[in-house]
Amino acid sequence: xxxxxxxxxxxxxxxxxxxxxxxPLVYLDNAATTHKPQVVLDSVADYYRSFNAxxxxxxxxxxxxxxxLYEASRETVRDFINASSSNEIIxxxxxxxxxxxxxxxxxxxxxxxxxxxxxxxxxxxxxxxPWQNVAKSKKASLKYMYLDENHTLDLKEVYRKITDKTxxxxxAHMSNVLGTIYPVKEIVEYAHQKGAVVVIDGxxxxxxMKTDVRYIDADFLVFSGHKLMGPMGIGVLYGRExxxxxxxxxxxxxxxxxYVEEETTTYAELPYKFEAGTPNVGGAIGLAAAIEYLSEIxxxxxxxxxxxxxxxxxxxxxxxxxVTIYGxxxxxxxxxxxxxxxxxxxxxxxxxxxxxxxxxLRAGHHCAQPLMAYLKAPxxxxxxxxxxxxxxxxxxxxxxxxxxxxxFL
Amino acid sequence: xxxxxxxxxxxxxxxRSDHNRKHLDCANCIERGHNPSCGDDIVIxxxxxxxxxxxxxxxxxxxxxxxxxxxxxxxxxxxxxxxEAKVLAxxxxxxIKKIIEEESDLEILEDAIAFKNISNMPARVKCAVLAWHTxxxxxxxxxx
Numbered sequence: 406x407x408x409x410x411x412x413x414x415x416x417x418x419x420x421x422x423x424x425x426x427x428x429p430l431v432y433l434d435n436a437a438t439t440h441k442p443q444v445v446l447d448s449v450a451d452y453y454r455s456f457n458a459x460x461x462x463x464x465x466x467x468x469x470x471x472x473x474l475y476e477a478s479r480e481t482v483r484d485f486i487n488a489s490s491s492n493e494i495i496x497x498x499x500x501x502x503x504x505x506x507x508x509x510x511x512x513x514x515x516x517x518x519x520x521x522x523x524x525x526x527x528x529x530x531x532x533x534x535p536w537q538n539v540a541k542s543k544k545a546s547l548k549y550m551y552l553d554e555n556h557t558l559d560l561k562e563v564y565r566k567i568t569d570k571t572x573x574x575x576x577a578h579m580s581n582v583l584g585t586i587y588p589v590k591e592i593v594e595y596a597h598q599k600g601a602v603v604v605i606d607g608x609x610x611x612x613x614m615k616t617d618v619r620y621i622d623a624d625f626l627v628f629s630g631h632k633l634m635g636p637m638g639i640g641v642l643y644g645r646e647x648x649x650x651x652x653x654x655x656x657x658x659x660x661x662x663x664y665v666e667e668e669t670t671t672y673a674e675l676p677y678k679f680e681a682g683t684p685n686v687g688g689a690i691g692l693a694a695a696i697e698y699l700s701e702i703x704x705x706x707x708x709x710x711x712x713x714x715x716x717x718x719x720x721x722x723x724x725x726x727x728v729t730i731y732g733x734x735x736x737x738x739x740x741x742x743x744x745x746x747x748x749x750x751x752x753x754x755x756x757x758x759x760x761x762x763x764x765x766l767r768a769g770h771h772c773a774q775p776l777m778a779y780l781k782a783p784x785x786x787x788x789x790x791x792x793x794x795x796x797x798x799x800x801x802x803x804x805x806x807x808x809x810x811x812x813f814l
Numbered sequence: 815x816x817x818x819x820x821x822x823x824x825x826x827x828x829x830r831s832d833h834n835r836k837h838l839d840c841a842n843c844i845e846r847g848h849n850p851s852c853g854d855d856i857v858i859x860x861x862x863x864x865x866x867x868x869x870x871x872x873x874x875x876x877x878x879x880x881x882x883x884x885x886x887x888x889x890x891x892x893x894x895x896x897x898e899a900k901v902l903a904x905x906x907x908x909x910i911k912k913i914i915e916e917e918s919d920l921e922i923l924e925d926a927i928a929f930k931n932i933s934n935m936p937a938r939v940k941c942a943v944l945a946w947h948t949x950x951x952x953x954x955x956x957x958x
Contacts, residue, residue, distance in 0.1 A: 753877035761817055769852040783875050784853045812821050
């Protein structure tokens, strides 16, 4: 672990030094996507500049090198989440595609009429809509686990909703709206007792906390590269090898085949069976560079920094009597994501006004409409931090929120 | 872009005004308008008799821009013919798209001209036009 030098870290990210509306950028929308350090930008550019060939085919030097770089990236991901084998690491375009892959290739095949699929009410639409589709097609039922008054999930609710009829549980490790961190290890343990498989949506959690798929004992885990300082367009599906082996391919085409005859095809082995078409080699290389960058800083230092930011932001937001904060009050129980509402000011107006002060935050339903309906809040404003945010940026946010308030008095 | 040109007094006043926010007992034309990406959600209710918008109202929730735009549209179309309401909607949308820029061509919009500058804030255009698209949809369905 290197010394946590925030100035040095910020200098690694070219976008952070830019100005927006003639004000220094204060980027607090990291739950949507993160900025990219120079090493990631360089790794992608270098790949296209110096190699750029279609992997897994051709005997020429560039093709062989592209294959090696792509497979080395897979190995970096495997090590990062502590999977047993790189056969268990499937590159997708994002977490959403990975969830769709599971829904089609596992859900549609294994879930039958009368079975139950259990989700948490705080899921992102990407972890709801594919399961609604499976439930509808297979005449299965969809059940939601609801949150308690602290906006956390009580294990009693888990035990109530996961039953002998449950075939699959899909849950985000961290809520993208509330920042709540869910007890996924306990959920997996209970679901396995009931014979269900568990999908963990790690889109929010994987960039912020050490994720060990073998420790959690997850059956599937998905995440996106771009929320972890990697490029957009690269995501990861982890699946236990025995499950992936039994699943039919999701997309058909080149690179996922063994033999193709006029009427029939045999499929390639793992992980290629699930990677049809030319893969995003540049994206995979960029993701691996981001993982290496993150690993150099280390989760311990990152966590310490994020707790400091979250604690300070919660304290400063509480000073504003017209602000309501959602989610757990204890910063140790949540990730660096805070949703809030301001009395008398709609979140879109908040976002537009603070934008003129250079502050980027998210407003709206955060792709979690069932949660917003459950919270009886049609929309909220959301700030989310990462490695490069500072206490000073939170001060700028608070000052700009005070200015927002003046428009609506 | 200045906030003052967007959040004008007239828009802020109308965003707070509740005089058009109600249900109509005998509404015969009801249309929901929704911005799926941000959650602005309105329902406009019209009483249309003999080709005239006899009364109009709305309910729903959203940002200051969407709510002010809806309320000002309701004020504008009340007692107008359906054809006039359609012309108003087309004119408003053309103003936002900068297809019509001449002040004299925009006069029929009265106070709703205040939304002209929203085209300088692209992220909020959809908030301003929601009610007007909803109105066009309502009329289209009523006439179908």
